[in-house]
Amino acid sequence: MFEIIGQSFIQLATLENFLLMNFSLFFGIIVGAIPGLTGMLAITLFLPLTFGLTPVSGLLVLLGLYVGGVYGGSITAILINTPGAPAGAATILDGYPAAQNGKAKKALDMALYASCIGGVVSAIMLLFLSPQIAKLSLKFGPSEYFAISFFGMSIISSISGGNLLKGIISGSLGILISCIGVDAAGVSRFTFDNYRLLSGIPLVVTLIGLFALAEVLINKNRKLDIKKIDSNKIKQEEKLLMSELLESKNVIIRGTLIGNIIGAIPGTGGAIASYISYSQAKRFSKRRDEYGKGCLEGVAATESANNAATGTALIPLLTLGIPGDAAAAIMMGALMVHGMTPGPRLFTEQGPQIYAIIIGFTIINILMLFQGKILIKLFTKLSTISYAMLAPVIAALCLAGSFAVNNTIFYLYLALVIAIIALVMHNLDIPRSPMLLGLVLGPLIENNFRRSMAISDNTFSIFYERPISLVFLILAGISFLTPVIKQSIHLLKKRFVNE
Amino acid sequence: MINRQAILNRILNKESLSGIIGSTLSLYLLINLDKIIEIGSITTFSSQSLPKVLLWIILSCSLILILQGIINSKHIETTIDRAVVKKGLGYILYCGVFYLYLILLPIIGFMISTCMLTSAILINYKQKKWLNYMIIFSIIIIINFLFKFFLYVYLPSSTLWGGM
Numbered sequence: 001m002f003e004i005i006g007q008s009f010i011q012l013a014t015l016e017n018f019l020l021m022n023f024s025l026f027f028g029i030i031v032g033a034i035p036g037l038t039g040m041l042a043i044t045l046f047l048p049l050t051f052g053l054t055p056v057s058g059l060l061v062l063l064g065l066y067v068g069g070v071y072g073g074s075i076t077a078i079l080i081n082t083p084g085a086p087a088g089a090a091t092i093l094d095g096y097p098a099a100q101n102g103k104a105k106k107a108l109d110m111a112l113y114a115s116c117i118g119g120v121v122s123a124i125m126l127l128f129l130s131p132q133i134a135k136l137s138l139k140f141g142p143s144e145y146f147a148i149s150f151f152g153m154s155i156i157s158s159i160s161g162g163n164l165l166k167g168i169i170s171g172s173l174g175i176l177i178s179c180i181g182v183d184a185a186g187v188s189r190f191t192f193d194n195y196r197l198l199s200g201i202p203l204v205v206t207l208i209g210l211f212a213l214a215e216v217l218i219n220k221n222r223k224l225d226i227k228k229i230d231s232n233k234i235k236q237e238e239k240l241l242m243s244e245l246l247e248s249k250n251v252i253i254r255g256t257l258i259g260n261i262i263g264a265i266p267g268t269g270g271a272i273a274s275y276i277s278y279s280q281a282k283r284f285s286k287r288r289d290e291y292g293k294g295c296l297e298g299v300a301a302t303e304s305a306n307n308a309a310t311g312t313a314l315i316p317l318l319t320l321g322i323p324g325d326a327a328a329a330i331m332m333g334a335l336m337v338h339g340m341t342p343g344p345r346l347f348t349e350q351g352p353q354i355y356a357i358i359i360g361f362t363i364i365n366i367l368m369l370f371q372g373k374i375l376i377k378l379f380t381k382l383s384t385i386s387y388a389m390l391a392p393v394i395a396a397l398c399l400a401g402s403f404a405v406n407n408t409i410f411y412l413y414l415a416l417v418i419a420i421i422a423l424v425m426h427n428l429d430i431p432r433s434p435m436l437l438g439l440v441l442g443p444l445i446e447n448n449f450r451r452s453m454a455i456s457d458n459t460f461s462i463f464y465e466r467p468i469s470l471v472f473l474i475l476a477g478i479s480f481l482t483p484v485i486k487q488s489i490h491l492l493k494k495r496f497v498n499e
Numbered sequence: 500m501i502n503r504q505a506i507l508n509r510i511l512n513k514e515s516l517s518g519i520i521g522s523t524l525s526l527y528l529l530i531n532l533d534k535i536i537e538i539g540s541i542t543t544f545s546s547q548s549l550p551k552v553l554l555w556i557i558l559s560c561s562l563i564l565i566l567q568g569i570i571n572s573k574h575i576e577t578t579i580d581r582a583v584v585k586k587g588l589g590y591i592l593y594c595g596v597f598y599l600y601l602i603l604l605p606i607i608g609f610m611i612s613t614c615m616l617t618s619a620i621l622i623n624y625k626q627k628k629w630l631n632y633m634i635i636f637s638i639i640i641i642i643n644f645l646f647k648f649f650l651y652v653y654l655p656s657s658t659l660w661g662g663m
Binding site (some may be wrong): 008015048051052074079096115163165166169172173176179183185187188189190216217220221363386387388389391392393395396397398400404407410412413416420421423424427429430446449450453458 | 513514516517520521535537538544545546549551553554556557560561563564567586589590593594595597598601602604605607609613616618620621623624626631634635638641643644645649650651652653654655
């Protein structure tokens with residue numbers, strides 16, 4: 001392993017990579033800080049721009065945007081009571097009251113240190129745990145892969161946003177879209193006699209339509225009221241003292257642990273991790289009464305957890321090929337675009353590259369500390385850019401990016417059609433994330449199911465006679481049903497209380 | 500006599516509408532599946548199998564959504580007033596602008612057509628400062644050069660005066 005890590009350093013240690021990591025992190029923080037724009041959007045927009053880079057450089061750019069997006073969300077959460085990204089939502093609880101009490105600089109510093117510690121630990125976990133899990137999963141056959149992909153799809157119930165039926169429809173629609181084109185048996189499906197559809201719809205075009213161009217259409221009537229931030233006033237405030245940081249060390253350690261564990265569970269993510277970490281920090285704190293009134297410990301709890309979830313969320317993706325959340329699903333698409341198929345073979349076949357990417361991920365988290373310290377004034381200013389100025393840039397990048405996939409205007413039409421579908425889905429409260437899961441996991445489910453059936457002479461016994469596939473199918477059932485049961489109990493309780 | 504508004508309430512809520520769209524789409528595809536996916540022989544698991552299963556899932560969920568919409572509509576106040584219609588028409592017009600852009604793109608090229616599209620977006624947000632328009636036009640020029648020299652992707656140029 002250490003020999004491969006040595007080789008990976010050669011690929012990583014270039015001036016180009018260093019600059020790209022810094023630039024992408026910078027843009028990620030800005031996008032994450034702008035309310036309504038997430039790291040996911042940044043990754044989608046920049047994905048076509050990475051085509052000209054090597055896989056390592058390209059993925060470092062996307063990881064910089066991913067990490068920056070999560071941290072950036074905390075800046076506006078603290079300063080204007082609006083989280084830039086969902087993962088920063090819990091930071092509002094104590095971050096904004098702290099800013100109101102004249103402790104904005106301390107809260108921003110605390111968010112930065114906690115984010116950096118959480119992120120670095122998470123990246124180290126990713127570096128050392130992933131190869132071990134990958135080694136185990138090398139023994140997997142098609143039936144295991146089918147079960148794992150099916151398990152990946154089961155998180156639909158957690159990301160359906162309250163209406164499971166709509167989530168299932170969205171997920172099924174995603175798999176149907178992934179069926180477009182010529183399948184493994186040489187049969188053309190849903191091509192409607194259009195030769196351009198024979199090779200299917202490229203994932204990048206679908207991502208651009210579903211998450212980037214759709215945002216421009218959805219935000220047509222967006223109100224442009226911007227809360228102004230007095231960055232000079234913040235500059236004059238007191239810095240975070242070392243003693244204050246040390247007082248929160250237990251909270252940061254606990255938050256980092258919670259974030260690491262929650263992040264590795266598919267279907268969860270940084271937002272859930274930060275809320276759990278906050279409630280646990282409050283439970284064990286001596287200053288319980290100060291929580292919600294601008295307590296810096298509260299900021300440390302949420303920020304350490306949401307950044308700690310970023311690295312471990314990539315463990316199931318890199319080792320098993322299961323994206324833990326929508327952002328990881330986009331990263332999975334990005335890996336595939338760069339010729340790297342997520343799964344256990346990634347570590348054996350493309351070891352130096354993947355280790356270079358993981359080490360780069362650790363470095364990005366450290367660079368975040370320097371950028372946060374030096375450029376915070378600039379970030380606060382840029383986070384208030386009007387959406388009116390961003391929408392045209394997003395649209396132009398989407399259209400140029402879709403064209404760049406295969407130098408054809410036909411893909412621009414496809415991106416627009418998908419964006420219109422996403423607009424309709426948004427207006428009908430149908431979640432888009434399950435569709436993305438379907439798009440990414442659909443081909444894996446079908447191909448592995450077909451292979452399993454061929455091996456077992458068309459009997460289903462292969463799925464329950466092999467222990468690993470059986471375990472994952474049971475896990476899929478549990479993962480699918482748990483949120484449903486929880487929601488039903490919650491509804492019953494609510495009805496009981498009302499009566 | 501049944502109140503017209505009551506019937507509208509039952510049909511025009513998000514659950515029912517999702518169900519109606521989902522069931523119509525899935526039924527159409529299920530009926531025409533043999534034409535859409537032509538398979539030579541029927542096997543246990545053919546190229547039609549997965550789409551067929553998915554379409555049945557969508558159809559079943561859509562029908563339940565329609566029922567949900569009708570049952571829950573008693574608690575939802577749905578009014579279709581001018582504002583809702585205006586909003587809907589606004590979205591159609593906005594999408595139409597993008598469609599028009601795609602038609603114009605091969606004729607007048609990426610730079611000019613994208614400048615026109617982004618101007619339309621800025622007008623939508625009631626931007627009056629000419630400087631904002633200039634900033635966006637400059638970014639479009641940068642994007643064009645970025646794709647040309649960094650990715651070696653030549654974005655569509657005009658067929659009218661060959662170049663831009």
